[in-house]
Amino acid sequence: MLSQKMAHISSLSTITSSELSSFVKSKIEPDTAYIQRCNAVVDRLCQFMINSLPPTLRPSEVRKCGSLGKGTAVIGKSDADLVVFLAEFHSISTLRSEIKRILDEMQEYFVKFGGCKLEGKTWHAVKLLITCNDHTHSVDILPSVDILKLKTTKDIFKEMESLSDCEKGYYSAALAPLQVEFVARAPTKVKTLSKLQELKQHLRRQNYPVELINDGINRAMDIPLAQLRRTRLKEEKQDEKIPFENTSDQRLPSSYSLELIVIAVWETAGKPENFELCKGFYHVLRAIAYYRCLKHAWTLNYDSHYVQRDPFYVVDPANPFNNVLTACNCWDMIAAKAKSLLQARLFEECVDGQCGWQ
Numbered sequence: 001m002l003s004q005k006m007a008h009i010s011s012l013s014t015i016t017s018s019e020l021s022s023f024v025k026s027k028i029e030p031d032t033a034y035i036q037r038c039n040a041v042v043d044r045l046c047q048f049m050i051n052s053l054p055p056t057l058r059p060s061e062v063r064k065c066g067s068l069g070k071g072t073a074v075i076g077k078s079d080a081d082l083v084v085f086l087a088e089f090h091s092i093s094t095l096r097s098e099i100k101r102i103l104d105e106m107q108e109y110f111v112k113f114g115g116c117k118l119e120g121k122t123w124h125a126v127k128l129l130i131t132c133n134d135h136t137h138s139v140d141i142l143p144s145v146d147i148l149k150l151k152t153t154k155d156i157f158k159e160m161e162s163l164s165d166c167e168k169g170y171y172s173a174a175l176a177p178l179q180v181e182f183v184a185r186a187p188t189k190v191k192t193l194s195k196l197q198e199l200k201q202h203l204r205r206q207n208y209p210v211e212l213i214n215d216g217i218n219r220a221m222d223i224p225l226a227q228l229r230r231t232r233l234k235e236e237k238q239d240e241k242i243p244f245e246n247t248s249d250q251r252l253p254s255s256y257s258l259e260l261i262v263i264a265v266w267e268t269a270g271k272p273e274n275f276e277l278c279k280g281f282y283h284v285l286r287a288i289a290y291y292r293c294l295k296h297a298w299t300l301n302y303d304s305h306y307v308q309r310d311p312f313y314v315v316d317p318a319n320p321f322n323n324v325l326t327a328c329n330c331w332d333m334i335a336a337k338a339k340s341l342l343q344a345r346l347f348e349e350c351v352d353g354q355c356g357w358q
Contacts (some may be wrong), residue, residue: 016345024277028195032073038068041132042080045139048113049084057105060087060146065176067255068137070183074195074333079138079255081125083097083173085146094143094168098140100122102143110141124173144173153178153301157320163305178301178318183259187273190266193280194259226347250330260314261287264296275357282342282350283357291331 015023030038046062053059065081069072082161086102089095106126111117116139119127141232147156156175160168183191225233253261265287266272266280287294297307297315307313316322330336351354 014345017276017349020278020346024136024196026193028074030073030078031337034075035068035073038073038078038132038137040063041130042068042137042139043081045113045116045128046082047132048143050084052112053106053109053164056088057084057102057109057143058087059084061085061320063180065180069180069210070191070259072191072194072255072259075214076135079140081140081142081173083142083144083176085243086143089145090150092147092170092174092247092319095143096167099143099170106141106143107270124169130171142173144176147171147174148177154303157302157306160321161194165321168319171318173319173320179256179316182298182300182317183256183263186263186266189275189277189280190262191259192277193266193284194255196260196281197283206268223256249330250333252330253334254324255330256316257314257327260296260316261294264294269357270294272357278346278352279355279357282347285338285342285347289335289342291335294325 004355015331046064049059049062063083063085064068064080065083068080069079086095089098103126106117107121110116110126110128116128116130119129119138121127122140123345125142127140128141129136130139131137151159156171160171183194186194262284265284267274269283272280292312294312294314295309297304297320298317299307300317302320307315308321308323310323310326312325313323314322315324325331
């Protein structure tokens with residue numbers, strides 16, 4: 001069991017820099033067999049869509065995005081955004097006019113697919129939970145149009161420029177392959193930094209007790225997920241005097257925004273190759289702690305004149321109109337948590353950001 005392998009480490013808040021690699025290997029990095037099992041379950045869902053959806057919903061292709069597609073999955077926590085490029089649709093405007101019908105019909109078909117639980121819909125996706133051994137995957141099914149095969153990115157962004165934010169949102173899934181390509185190119189060690197950030201956010205999203213989050217990831221990971229996720233009434237929480245993180249009105253950073261922050265910090269440092277993991281983690285946490293200083297955009301796929309210079313920003317390399325930081329409305333809380341973790345034993349060799357990456 002993981003808890004037995006890591007019994008000598010009480011939490012991420014108390015481990016030393018020399019113990020971090022063991023922590024990552026046992027608690028965060030999935031092995032090849034784990035990834036293969038997860039991919040097999042998701043692939044079965046892809047085949048169901050390709051073979052069983054009616055002609056009006058039939059995909060020309062299904063692209064696997066999310067953490068499984070980008071290579072940033074964490075043990076016990078890996079999601080998949082499945083972008084379904086519809087064969088009969090050739091423009092985003094047509095898709096937008098038909099999206100409600102498409103999602104309604106897709107939802108009916110997924111009820112027939114064994115091994116998954118229908119969670120509901122958003123404006124752009126059907127949301128599923130699929131079971132893989134002892135854990136579940138969150139899967140968003142995103143109908144879209146493969147406009148990257150129909151137009152150049154220059155033409156796509158010119159088309160988007162005059163649209164409202166709501167209308168621009170319909171292009172997100174179509175541009176997701178560019179996101180996957182960008183993150184997938186990052187070195188393995190840089191992706192590991194993303195996973196350290198994402199695992200902590202995952203615990204907070206599950207409404208886990210604050211004391212477990214603050215005391216460290218290990219304690220929470222050693223308690224069965226079913227026990228931690230048990231639905232509890234507000235009165236029950238108060239009676240037991242167990243403080244829970246109130247996330248009902250909070251929009252936490254997405255996995256993708258954390259991945260981009262990590263890559264931005266790493267690139268700003270000069271793209272060091274053989275850096276020490278704990279020092280890289282320290283610099284990423286400092287960047288989050290002082291998030292108002294973040295100002296980063298990539299111009300691999302678009303011209304810089306598209307980028308809106310918000311007070312602080314990390315702009316999606318796949319979409320110049322998407323500052324990924326604006327989706328989160330609780331950066332002050334996240335920053336406070338980062339500042340607290342910076343005081344951990346793990347970073348005792350780092351003082352006021354003066355340490356390098358080596």
